[in-house]
Amino acid sequence: SPKNEKCKVLIANPSVPQAGLDILEKKCDLIKINNESKAEILSKVKGVDAIFYATYIPLDKEILDQAGSQLKTVSLMSAGYNHINIPELKERGIKLSNTPKVLSDAVAEVAVLLTLGAARRSHEGRKKIESGDWKSDPQWLLGQDISGSTVGIIGLGSIGQAILKRLKPFGVEQFIYTGHKEKTEGKELGAKFVDFETLNKNSDFIIVSAPLTNETRGIINDDFFSKTKKTAVLVNIARGEIVNQEALIKALKEGKIFSAGLDVMTPEPLPVDHELLKLPNLVLTPHIGSATVKTRNSMSVLAAKNILKGIEGEELLTPVF
Ligand SMILES: O=C(O)C(=O)CO
Numbered sequence: 001s002p003k004n005e006k007c008k009v010l011i012a013n014p015s016v017p018q019a020g021l022d023i024l025e026k027k028c029d030l031i032k033i034n035n036e037s038k039a040e041i042l043s044k045v046k047g048v049d050a051i052f053y054a055t056y057i058p059l060d061k062e063i064l065d066q067a068g069s070q071l072k073t074v075s076l077m078s079a080g081y082n083h084i085n086i087p088e089l090k091e092r093g094i095k096l097s098n099t100p101k102v103l104s105d106a107v108a109e110v111a112v113l114l115t116l117g118a119a120r121r122s123h124e125g126r127k128k129i130e131s132g133d134w135k136s137d138p139q140w141l142l143g144q145d146i147s148g149s150t151v152g153i154i155g156l157g158s159i160g161q162a163i164l165k166r167l168k169p170f171g172v173e174q175f176i177y178t179g180h181k182e183k184t185e186g187k188e189l190g191a192k193f194v195d196f197e198t199l200n201k202n203s204d205f206i207i208v209s210a211p212l213t214n215e216t217r218g219i220i221n222d223d224f225f226s227k228t229k230k231t232a233v234l235v236n237i238a239r240g241e242i243v244n245q246e247a248l249i250k251a252l253k254e255g256k257i258f259s260a261g262l263d264v265m266t267p268e269p270l271p272v273d274h275e276l277l278k279l280p281n282l283v284l285t286p287h288i289g290s291a292t293v294k295t296r297n298s299m300s301v302l303a304a305k306n307i308l309k310g311i312e313g314e315e316l317l318t319p320v321f
Pocket residue numbers: 077078079080081103289290291
């Protein structure tokens with residue numbers, strides 16, 4: 001926009017933490033949407049310099065076309081960017097940022113919650129209390145130990161490392177991980193790099209902390225569960241689509257694995273009558289990995305700072321590209 005005009009930023013979610021908006025309001029005019037919908041985004045995006053894209057609504061060509069050629073930068077309030085049409089942004093020279101690292105500890109805490117909950121059958125136990133089926137039987141509601149176990153981490157990025165650090169004090173015998181390549185951090189943390197199949201066959205706990213890409217979509221499938229230990233616990237804090245949910249449901253029903261804990265699933269929100277909600281050996285949380293007061297504030301502030309960098313044409317603090 002011309003020099004005498006203030007920058008314009010679309011805030012694409014009505015409940016972005018104020019800490020980030022405070023930073024932006026000093027320099028730009030903020031255009032806010034009233035409810036989280038594509039129609040609202042389309043009706044307000046025209047002419048903005050930047051979008052504070054705090055939503056998982058797919059960011060597609062239609063939104064970018066509607067925005068116009070002055071759009072410089074898109075700032076996400078998430079680590080994941082699988083909902084963004086990357087080629088369309090690149091073609092237009094629009095810069096993209098995410099908010100990695102500031103959320104790793106919070107997401108790792110939920111991973112520990114789900115690991116413990118699934119291992120010790122917390123959901124099933126709660127249901128038994130409610131139905132009056134509490135038994136004083138030494139063989140009742142037996143779970144799996146983290147102590148002495150092998151933990152396999154799919155994706156040893158910032159979040160995977162934070163999970164490893166938190167599980168270590170539980171007395172894990174061995175950490176193994178898989179991903180694109182062996183990492184120096186893996187070595188430092190005492191984790192062994194293995195291939196996907198080796199991880200599957202050897203893990204007592206399988207934790208998914210990889211981004212959703214064409215490479216990871218559906219990699220936890222029927223074939224995977226045919227090789228998993230029957231006592232294994234699966235935890236997913238990444239993206240639901242990495243797991244073939246039909247295959248997971250079958251594996252949980254048929255005892256191909258022991259239990260699972262999911263913070264992410266498909267679809268989100270999950271319909272109230274969904275089959276996942278009927279499984280006793282599944283612990284669910286509603287995509288709350290980064291949902292703490294401190295972390296969401298940090299994400300909002302980082303996303304706002306990225307917007308100002310992008311508008312000024314400076315290097316983004318946490319660029320995707
Ligand atoms: O940051 C992400 O990608 C999350 O899913 C957590 O909010």
